[in-house]
Amino acid sequence: MKQRQARAALFVTSAITALVGAAPAFAQSTLNEVVVTARRVEERLQDVPISITVYNQDQLDQRNIVTATDLATYTPSLTTNQRFGPEKSSFVIRGFTQESGTSPSVGVYFADVVLPRAQGGTTSGSSPLPGAFFDLQNVQVLKGPQGTLFGRNTTGGAVLLVPQKPVDRYEGFVEGSLGNYDMWRTSAVVNLPLAETLRVRMSVDRQKRGGYMKNKSGIGPSSYNDVDYWAARLGIVADLSEDIENYTIFAYNNSYGRGYASRIELCRASGASGGGALLGPLACAQIARQNARGDGRLDVEVNNPKPLIDLSQIQGINTTTWRASEALTVKNIISYSEFRERASFSLNGENFRIPTGLPGAGQPFNYILLNPPPQPGGGNSIQSTFTEELQFQGNLWEDRFVWQAGGYFELSEPMGFSEGYTAILLSCTDVRTLQCINPTGGGQVSWSRTKTKFDNKGLYGQGTFKITDRLSLTGGIRYTFDKIKSTGESTRIRIRPGAVGGFQDIVCNDTLRFNVPDGPDPGTSPDPLVVSSPEACRLSLKQKSDKPTWLIDLDYKPIDDVLLYAKYARGYRQGGINMTNVGIETWGPEKVDSYEVGGKASFGGSFPGYFNIAAFYNDFQEQQITANLIARPESGLAGGNAIVNAGKSTIWGIEVDSSVTLFEDLRFDLGYAYLDTELKEIDIPTLPADSPFLQVIPTAEVGRPLSFSPKNRVTLTASYRLPLSEDLGDLSIGATYVYTDPQSATSSQVSPLWKLPSTNLLNLNIDWKNIGGRPVDLSLFATNVTDEIYPVSVGSSFISAGFESVLYGPPRMYGMRLRYRFGADS
Template sequence: MIARKLRGQLTHGVALRAMACAGLALSGLATTPVRAQGMSPDEIIVTARRTEERLQDVPISITVFSGDQIEKRNIAVASDLAAFTPSLSVNTRYGPEKSTFSIRGFNQDASTAPTVGVYFADVVGVRAQGGTAGGNTVGAGAFTDLQNVQVLKGPQGTLQGRNTTGGAVLLVPSKPTDLLEASIEGTYGNYDQRRVQAMFNAPLADTFKIRVAIDRNERDGYMKNHSGIGPRDFNDVNYFYGRLSIVADLTPDLENYTIFHYSRSDTNGYASHYEFCDRNPTSPFAGGNLTRYYTSLAACDQIDRQAARGDGPLDVEVGNPNPRMFLRTWQAINTTTWQASDTITIKNIASYGEYREQSQFQLYSDNFFVPDTDVTRFYAGLFGPQVGGRFDYIQLGTMPNYNAAAESTVTEELQLQGRSADGKLNYVIGGYLEFSRPIGWNQQRTGIYGNCTDPGTMDCAAGLPLSAASPIPGTIISESRTRMKFDNHGVFAQGTYNFTDKLALTLGGRWTFDKIDGLSESNRWVYVQHPTFGYIVASRVCNDNLNHPTVNLVANGGDTSACRTRIVNKSNKPTWLIDFDFKPTPDTLIYAKYARGYRQGTVNFTNPGIETALPEKVDAYEVGAKLTFRGALPGYFNIAGFWNDFSDQQVFGALIAKEGSGLVGGAAIINAGKSVIRGVEVDAGITPVQGLRFSAGYTYLDTELKELVPPPLSADSPFEEIIPRGAIGGPLTYSPKHKMSLSGDYAVSLGENVGELSFGAIFTYTAKQLVDGSIEVPGYSLLNLNAGIADIGGTGFDVMLFAQNVTNKKYRTTTGGGYDSAGIGDFMYGPPRMYGLRLKYNFGR
């Protein structure tokens, strides 16, 4: 396949091929087979607006990666995509498998709905509604054997499933073909990476075809653990992925396309490197928070131990004996397409999927010991924790026979696609249903301030004094026990009317109905180290102490239904699109559009009194031009300028718990913001000589928070303060002002039956960006290289060498954000230099 593609590149050498092979921002979705991507731009058919259109007729800013480019960039999980995509940023706070996306400054925090929808074969990712932010995306390995990936920028509230304000990422799997073919591929790289991928495609009959793809990938972690406890490394890779695709042509006009895919990822999880701390926390004797005093100084001691060892940014010290991030996702998708007439097509897309997560980890990657100060020695003399004794800050554990998150998702979408007899009107009308239901209780135990081997099994000993008034050491074990139901429904219609062959108007609308029905029975144990009776239960109460302040779960035998709280959050909103297109020549498209975007509200039971947030909306304005150049120097130049007015913004707010509340703090989502988001996106490419392509993508993003007013807290709230993320007049998080990608590819034939040689280089730059309320990560640049020979000696063998982050940059990606509540300053880091060798054999080509 690679040999055929390279021959196509040498034969055609047109501007569109430069776009497709560089994998940079394009203005269209290349949905034709790879073997046709060397054709003229006029012949490429795209489906960005859910109907087939010519590439140059689509007024959308999109980044496209071909299957070949996904392979060369080693994109295996969703977070890998952001490194190469202008406008796309990623939050890996809880690891790459649970990453959340940001496009044009629209972020997803905590338990909110995604601002960027991730779709596989036109179906949104299975919901992942756990205790930590995560994903709602595709499983690890889903980038295997793809036709292409597209990143759509801006609100997608008329035609794409769930409403999103930032955009959408579409994964298009390779569809079964009429060819009998197969491939097997092995990769070996540093950090002991071992990866095997295989594909098999077969036409079992004239009307029945199947395709199978698998991916097994293992790699050691690059964050090295120096605690002497637990695994030797973190940020490792260990997944299996499999897919079966079936196409049945039931009649000449009726096609049934079914996909089953499964992902299983089992790793040590993420870890962060400590870099700063509060070395002068306010003493509890002077009104300071007692537990913050301990955690701040313990964090400082951990930093001092790192310095004494000479640790670098990729060295960590995590005291968890059994960390684990175990994620399983599977999904079945069926698409039935009926060509009812020459002008009418009916398409039905149905799916069912499940997500399960078991996770146990130190939320802040700590290995803490009681510090030695006058204050801690005083409490040690009052039966408090002894100086040098171990304690955990926040440790999540897995309960036997329960999942931290387990959710099923059913979707059903019916589309009517049509065009008028004169060809001037093209339209799509449809309806969408989505039901997400819990698979049992989402249940997880978290040890706080204790000394736990596994809080999930209550295997803990006493840690810190839990309040200045009661200096006896203890442990809080919080049991999160929730069930969440989500309904997302919508009806939509969109049409384009061509007044002339140069002027067109597109109108689209959607009405969306959202409902979240949440049930919580969350509660907590308080254990203390009694001087006479030992380590005992002091109390067991409801976490929601506003609605259930007098419940005693010890006295009622542990009946958690006494803590039951139900919250229903409903909304229904219209979204729309108005777009004018002008094509003065076949190679020039100028467009202007206005769209309304909408994102549903949220429910989060961990924050009594402020559990819900209302929907947010955005008014998005965009103008752009797409130009294609032919002749001696073929190329393209695409530019888009956008302005977004963002209101009712869902903003993350750190919660500071009252002393003695029994809570460690929280992460509330509040409707506290109004923002303006504006910027420019530029994409360009040229083919100066046959086989040589240069491409570039650049995004300038200017975000400004205009309003930030946290809601008031009630007098009986267990929290004393909300600290919203951000500052008025400042930027939004995960919104670098500049992001750029440059690439060059060269392919040349070595002669008949010798092979084809290719070289590639990709340079990316990301400017500094805010990742927490006042914490900024510096900008960084990365260089990736690849070189290979395809179809060596006509044998079907391909060999490729690759290197990512060639200069071995140590670059920060995000922070845990624990300074306000615990005096901790930690950072997560991106992968260091990764390199390896890939050998592939193609059968039947």
């Protein structure tokens, strides 16, 4: 370990020395200047002492980036956790992963405002939905803690989506796309200057694509992993005076599809205990059916009759900027957003049949099937979020000291109960009324109803002082106050063994029990779930934390086009509440101390480009980790999952981002990330004596790497502009190669398939703009050209259920886009 760190330090030192040594050869870059807002003000990318990857809209289009998983494909330091499907994926940067039920470790911001919160039973929300990556000025991926200016829950970094702002000219386009898997997409943008002081921009994006996972069960849809979304945006800029600008933006996204499907790949026919003794052999039978049909890895067998993942998000943002003087700018950012989710999916992708000799023999039954509430307005997650930020920016002593300070308030409230019904080891025709067969005697319905309120406040300040014209010192601090209040009526309903006949007893929050030995008579009793008396099951909990985050940075510019920096930052992620696990319902915040050195250089001349490098070391403590709960035999429960502060890890690595243009028309872009993560300690929490759970088993092991943290990732893009006359247009071809090392899908070896293999992905694009001198553009694209079939996550059910399922990434996709531009852009 120490030898690897020493070699890495030597490599970074050599690279930085080379930058300085070559300084006389550098000239003012002839490349277009890239402007970023990584420090909440507009700055040149090469002047910001942060490791950043930036994509403009053309680069997003060329790479066919539509979802969060697409963005992660091309960004070496960015991966995603796709355990619950691509639409519900969460970002991972530098090993910082969002476990189910925790707050994000990578903050995602749209127009300077954090995306809406969600608080459901599975990870979702706080991440861009499909359709978010169109009509953008750029996307900025900031690596490392950003706690001072962006707040808590950015321990891994932040992703900034900057929309195109209305401009003072008439322009726009309409676009249509076609591709394989019956893909079609249409987009349109129009920018209207309604007056000298009023500008409007409207955009819409719609896409549908069939699923690539083919379902062979004969139950439910014929395919999974489809795409079906709407996205619309309205931006309005009003100049209230020469010094006051008001910018309002409304955004709407809806993604409605059949969700993901996983494929059972491994089983244990014998030797298992508990549920695995039954489910393992059934999984082996399913694998045998798959093999007999000659199924491929994109063929699944799922018995969910009505799967869906319906995600919708609205967000309204108003930013008022007052340039009070040359030395002071006041900005107020206010927003309101809503997030809704309705989902029904089989957690592990099974098509099990009740074995001969058990009640209901031959009928399909599920291991774990998640369902939405029946009422139209209800959802698995329904949450609103209000934010208000007042920001002051200024400079003193002829720009020698540049500063900003502000206050932040966020209130996220439930719009009703976030609830869902989970059928476990049951065959149900109607979960709501408990029309279920319990063939194993261990079946139950988990009915989860929660309301969670987040109250977050923060005060921050940051300033940069120029010690000399070349040497600057930056310092910043933020103090955050977090409150969480959660009310739950979580109920586990144990179904009577045998044929349909109601419930056996009810367990509220794993502590209160309503014994109903015989159960009500079907068809004559009131709603069984009403019998559980939600008020009696109600439990309310609170969790508070207040923590500082800070930044100290020293940067030096030996010449204008070279920046060297060293910094130390503290980041923290707030804790949370899980209502269903008595004794360990809450978990506390985690913190990270990050140390980073880096260098940036841009160069002109015959081969213009840039070269950026950063090396970092993170001391990660009080790590939030998912743990499996083993129930006491006398409790009658099926176990559960909890979040515990159980870990301490070290994380270090190197990141390189560079570009060079040869012969004016040939450009190469290189991104590289080396990441070394290791879980150093686990402190297992002690359960109370009256807990219904016997044991806490973290899904992590000391000495193992953190999940979704490949050691090496390389992205290489080559683009060549053909030397055509202007009458023919502008034709360019491009190729992107992405290599990813093997990585862990979980931080332990509870599953034999815990390690995802390496991948080699090749994507191609051809862009022909201004065809024949007309405002018409044609693009051809192909992703995963070699049709590599690769896993992206695993179910981690081998120990508990005796089988394992795997989620797979998209196969080869290809298509074409045709765009017509009008107005000033034509």
